[in-house]
Amino acid sequence: TCSAGDQQTVVIGLAADSGCGKSTFMRRLTSVFGGAAKPPRGGNPDSNTLISDTTTVICLDDYHSLDRTGRKQKGVTALDPRANDFDLMYEQVKALKSGIAVEKPIYNHVTGLLDPPELIKPPKILVIEGLHPMYDSRVRDLLDFSIYLDISNEVKFAWKIQRDMAERGHSLESIKASIEARKPDFDAYIDPQKQYADAVMEVLPTRLIPNDDEGKILRVRLIMKEGIENFSPVYLFDEGSTISWIPCGRKLSCSYPGIRLSCGPQTYFGHEVTVMEMDGQFDKLDELIYVESHLSNISTKYYGEITQQILMHSDFPGSNNGTGLFQTIIGLKIRHLYHQIIATKQLSNIQSAKT
Ligand code: ADP
Numbered sequence: 173t174c175s176a177g178d179q180q181t182v183v184i185g186l187a188a189d190s191g192c193g194k195s196t197f198m199r200r201l202t203s204v205f206g207g208a209a210k211p212p213r214g215g216n217p218d219s220n221t222l223i224s225d226t227t228t229v230i231c232l233d234d235y236h237s238l239d240r241t242g243r244k245q246k247g248v249t250a251l252d253p254r255a256n257d258f259d260l261m262y263e264q265v266k267a268l269k270s271g272i273a274v275e276k277p278i279y280n281h282v283t284g285l286l287d288p289p290e291l292i293k294p295p296k297i298l299v300i301e302g303l304h305p306m307y308d309s310r311v312r313d314l315l316d317f318s319i320y321l322d323i324s325n326e327v328k329f330a331w332k333i334q335r336d337m338a339e340r341g342h343s344l345e346s347i348k349a350s351i352e353a354r355k356p357d358f359d360a361y362i363d364p365q366k367q368y369a370d371a372v373m374e375v376l377p378t379r380l381i382p383n384d385d386e387g388k389i390l391r392v393r394l395i396m397k398e399g400i401e402n403f404s405p406v407y408l409f410d411e412g413s414t415i416s417w418i419p420c421g422r423k424l425s426c427s428y429p430g431i432r433l434s435c436g437p438q439t440y441f442g443h444e445v446t447v448m449e450m451d452g453q454f455d456k457l458d459e460l461i462y463v464e465s466h467l468s469n470i471s472t473k474y475y476g477e478i479t480q481q482i483l484m485h486s487d488f489p490g491s492n493n494g495t496g497l498f499q500t501i502i503g504l505k506i507r508h509l510y511h512q513i514i515a516t517k518q519l520s521n522i523q524s525a526k527t
């Protein structure tokens with residue numbers, strides 16, 4: 173028999189500033205689950221939602237309580253909690269988690285207005301992505317797993333220039349000014365959420381080139397909390413040891429400045445964590461298999477799955493560096509967590525049926 177409680181929605185939170193690679197991350201994540209997520213069919217063309225067979229990704233901008241004009245009038249930014257309806261966010265995430273469909277508002281990024289709501293049905297996996305998934309403690313408590321994308325200012329700037337200057341025709345000065353203007357609210361309301369994340373991906377400038385400020389070669393750190401239910405960190409060679417590894421040599425083609433990996437236990441906001449770091453980038457993507465084969469606890473279903481995922485999406489930004497590698501690893505870890513939660517749920521259903 174199937175009661176409503178058999179349908180369990182696993183809820184994942186992904187926090188990051190806008191323009192920090194959330195959509196790329198979502199494409200890699202849904203690909204690990206075996207299907208590309210697409211906008212809802214026949215709905216509002218400006219919907220921010222993405223749906224695949226297993227996963228629904230909702231954008232938390234849809235919970236803006238003030239539209240663009242309202243924010244201007246009150247002098248608050250979209251990052252300010254006063255521009256967002258956390259009561260509604262909580263009610264709706266809670267409903268979806270317990271198997272109940274909701275009419276979710278739509279924030280229209282083109283017009284800056286709130287559009288009529290859209291129906292969201294409870295998926296197997298619900299991802300809530302945006303500025304504040306871990307801000308409100310009630311919403312935070314609903315998350316089965318949480319991720320924070322921590323992009324350093326230098327890298328944020330390099331990415332913004334690439335997108336807003338090259339594709340949208342903005343000036344260097346206006347990009348600088350918009351990053352500066354966001355900074356106080358970003359520091360007050362967005363950044364503090366990283367202490368609550370189960371995994372944090374930090375993206376920093378390389379240390380392989382002295383004084384590099386180009387932001388092209390990246391040092392990426394994956395910070396993974398210990399003691400999280402259904403999640404255990406990835407490691408290199410020997411669990412709990414501190415390892416530093418330069419894999420360039422006979423088996424890996426590395427041009428300047430090469431690749432450096434490291435891994436080991438650390439603390440982060442008072443929590444025990446394992447940190448895996450990759451500085452530099454791959455010359456030949458298929459050689460990632462050499463690095464993959466030395467990683468442990470990656471939750472792949474078969475040998476070479478990470479490399480296959482990266483090769484499948486080699487056109488996505490960051491496929492040749494730590495961002496692509498760690499995004500894919502987090503995807504595999506979430507798949508594992510999902511199966512664990514479902515298995516536990518089924519077991520307890522069987523046990524309660526017996527009694
Ligand atoms: P968001 O969804 O958070 O707004 P996107 O995934 O659309 O961010 O990425 C915004 C831009 O940042 C991309 O167009 C790309 O130029 C750059 N970018 C994102 N991720 C990476 C990456 N891993 N490496 C290099 N550039 C990236």
Ligand code: G6P
Pocket residue numbers: 190233240243249250251281284303
């Ligand atoms: C952030 C929010 C968006 C908002 C944008 C600009 O990126 O995620 O929802 O549209 O800021 O805000 P503005 O008030 O200028 O429209």
